[in-house]
Amino acid sequence: xxxxxxxxxxxxxxxxxxxxxxxxxxxxxxxxxxxRQLPEEGLKFMVYLQKENIIDESGMPKERFSxxxxxxxxxxxxxxxxxxxxxxxxxxxxxxxxxxxxxxxxGNGTRLTVT
Amino acid sequence: AQxxxxxxxxxxxxxxxxxxxxxxxxxxxxxxxxFWYKQPxxxxxxxxxxxxxxxxxxxxxxxxxxxxxKAAKSFSLKISDSQLGDTAMYxxxxxxxxxxxxxxxxxxxxxxxxxx
Numbered sequence: 516x517x518x519x520x521x522x523x524x525x526x527x528x529x530x531x532x533x534x535x536x537x538x539x540x541x542x543x544x545x546x547x548x549x550x551r552q553l554p555e556e557g558l559k560f561m562v563y564l565q566k567e568n569i570i571d572e573s574g575m576p577k578e579r580f581s582x583x584x585x586x587x588x589x590x591x592x593x594x595x596x597x598x599x600x601x602x603x604x605x606x607x608x609x610x611x612x613x614x615x616x617x618x619x620x621x622g623n624g625t626r627l628t629v630t
Numbered sequence: 631a632q633x634x635x636x637x638x639x640x641x642x643x644x645x646x647x648x649x650x651x652x653x654x655x656x657x658x659x660x661x662x663x664x665f666w667y668k669q670p671x672x673x674x675x676x677x678x679x680x681x682x683x684x685x686x687x688x689x690x691x692x693x694x695x696x697x698x699x700k701a702a703k704s705f706s707l708k709i710s711d712s713q714l715g716d717t718a719m720y721x722x723x724x725x726x727x728x729x730x731x732x733x734x735x736x737x738x739x740x741x742x743x744x745x746x
Binding site: 546548550556557558559560563570571604606608610618619620621623624626 | 636663665667672673674675676677680721723725731732733734735736737738739
């Protein structure tokens, strides 16, 4: 039973380029969350998605950032025109439906470096 | 708004000793869950222990136990017989469900170093 899969593990982009981060949730999980972790800081909520729906994007910057979770395929976090301040570790987590007592299962994260 | 506070940025403990990491939270909700996650240098987030707010009994998982004080909104983690592999960042997290959405809020973490 594979866990939450994130790729790539490391991503280097120059300023102005686009970054695409992928997340495949655990089998049977239909809730996906994206978090950002800046160096020496905790996890900050960005967005919560279910299949084909964005449920809560209150933590995501209004510009340049977007997320999707299509009916087929992984969830994608997309950052357009990256800037140095976007350098961080981005974590995806998933949980099953209707299990409030089920904790988040995290992927290993994608470390984005903007040069 | 819910907040989670971890007031100890760094702690250290001798191997085989006991250490307690503190966490307080602020909420007006009555039904929620609390979690402790561990993040070793590998960066993976690993669930350590969880507590349901309506349960009086403190959760225990092997060497890990919590002291849950609902009235004080405190949720500390006790690690007994500390091992070198316990060296990691520890995050306290609060979760509730509202209007069909799950809300998880994390603290800023405590960096624990276990000394040989």
